[in-house]
Amino acid sequence: EVQLVESGGGLVQPGGSLRLSCAASGFTFSSSWMHWVRQGPGKGLVWVSRISTDGTITTYADFVKGRFTISRDNAKNTLFLQMDSLRAEDTAVYYCARASTTLDDWGQGTLVTVSS
């Protein structure tokens, strides 16, 4: 069974940083492209970033480019999202997702709140 468990969320002040993690199990992590998608409170789904199987290809939404960095550790079956220069509008639940055909499997999400 595919399991994705996000962690690292919390309350941070504007301009601060957080590092999210997504622990993967139940599938061959090193063979899967991975994504981050976020959902603001009461809002819809917004794609954030993706990373290739070996980490050499990364893509970002324009609104996080230069502030967020996606990475992975295939030896530890873990996906990361380093978030810097956080803004109030980054407040959201952040989901990691495994891509096979589409975004096939999702974690439960971790809440990031950016507020002073």
Added chain:
Amino acid sequence: DIVMTQSPDSLAVSLGERATINCKSSQSVFFSSNNRNYLAWYQQKPGQPPKVLIYWASTRESGVPDRFSGSGSGTDFTLTISSLQAEDVAVYYCHQYYNYPYTFGQGTKLEIQ
């Protein structure tokens, strides 16, 4: 960016009746080289992550009840629930994975009438 627009924003349907949600993309998500539409539908219940129902516009994910069906091609797509059940109350999103950035519709909230 491809803009995905769903209609309606909310929908109330009686139990056992048909529910239809539409999704329109600002440009085609059909890839002629493999004859596929890069369009998926997700269901999200309160407090839960999204769950994929349909991909390639009309292929039902394993384990999804056959009352859920997807149709359409190019820029116009439809999710149909043939006979609404109480457990279908949720928000439904269409999603294009044709190119980056991936984008989603704004969501359609489905309730029981």
